[in-house]
Amino acid sequence: MIRLTDVAKEYPRSGTALSQISFEVKKGEFVFLTGPSGSGKTTILKLLYMDDKPNQGEVWVNGVSSMTASGREISRLRRRLGIVFQDFRLLEDRTAEANVRFALEVTGAPKATIRAKVSRALTQVGLASKATSYPRELSGGEQQRVAIARSLINDPFVLIADEPTGNLDERATRGVFQLLRDINASGTAVIMATHDLDLVRRSNYRTIELNHGRLVFDSAESPLSARPSDPTIAEVEAASDTRENT
């Protein structure tokens, strides 16, 4: 379903972001992408939703190849992806419901189905009662739920989440994470980039760890004991790098 083959990405100013990255994600899988800031998590996610193209290698998502994809194909692919960010990216001047509806409208979905789909998505994330609230009237956790509802509206085969709990307190984090697990349980694959090692440790999902743009660990290929130990984790918590901010 998703396959990266020997992918390398370089930025003109900040240099190598990724090199020799290869992995596959199967249908319905839950994958954590971990690593310190600047290790290339966000870059990998950008390559997955084809916001960027690799300088080398190939990213292959649901039949669309980074080497040949046209603008139209990319647009079409994104309608089958759910994308969620740390900063929610909601439109402040629209209600929760309008934010969710927006994702359907801009893809030219038939009007008749929009209302039902929107209310179903809001119910799924537990926000049916806040449909008419504006983002500023919602807590961080609630805003992220709206963003998730928006990402679910087109029945994605995979949910790509870039630090979805990065701006949330612990309680909200648990709630949002549980929501992602539920979504995964219903058959949607989830790829989640995160700093939160607690979250990673507490669940048993596949983990891919990056460091300096290289894949240093993939729990699908190595036994759990071979996982890089404390120094890397310390780095995870301490490091900061501007590259991640793009």
Next chain:
Amino acid sequence: MRSVREALTASRRAPLLSILGVVTIAFSLFAFGLFGLVAINIRKALEQVEERVEVRAFLGDSTDIESVAAAMKDIGEFPEVARVEYVSKEQALERARKEMGEFADVFEAGVLPASIEVYLRSGMRDPTTVKSVADRIRTYHFVDDVRYGEEWVEKLYRLRTIATVAGLALGIAFAAVAIIIIGATIRMTVLARAKEISIMRLVGATDMFIRLPFLIDGLVKGVSGGLLALVFVWVANRVVNEYFLQTIFFSREMIFLGVVGGAFMGVLGSLVSVGRHLRRV
């Protein structure tokens, strides 16, 4: 249809920005329009002066009327010539007296020669053409002298060339300024909606789908800015007419062209602004 709705919603969400946009476009087109008005009036004035370019052939005293009539017919068939008029001695005297006013009595009958006045077609009044016509008329044996205000024609022609070149250069400069301002105005709209655009892309809207509302927005702003500018120019023209001097206004075709031009600039500005934005993000 959706794009129209989307464009309208966007203006409703940011009414100040939209009004600012229309007014900015209107003022830049107003400057362009005022310039255009000045340009067409200068041209009109020069044309009026040019109409007075004529070649005058003075005839010998003993010329018989048949030869003159034959010559006038010949000259009238020159491709450069619009019309030919005969001025008899008496008419010349009368005209001179009228022009001289208080010195009218210094002229006596028979002093002034009869002449043929040759008027040239518009576009045939440049020094070279005038001279060639004069030279040809000079070949008639009964023509004593040919005058056409050589220096004056040359000066007028030079003035016209300067006016044309300056008009073109200024016109291009004004148009460029208008285009840049319109582009910047629309760019503001695009930037104000940058987040919306980025989300649209993420959820899989095609570039065309994103672009269309902006194009319509640009079109509407261009047309309304153009119409507003037209009102400004019209008022300015009225004021000048009322208090200063007689001027002419744009013809209907020019007005139509101006509004279409405004619309075109609006669409082009949007296309460039959104295109650049989409390529960059």
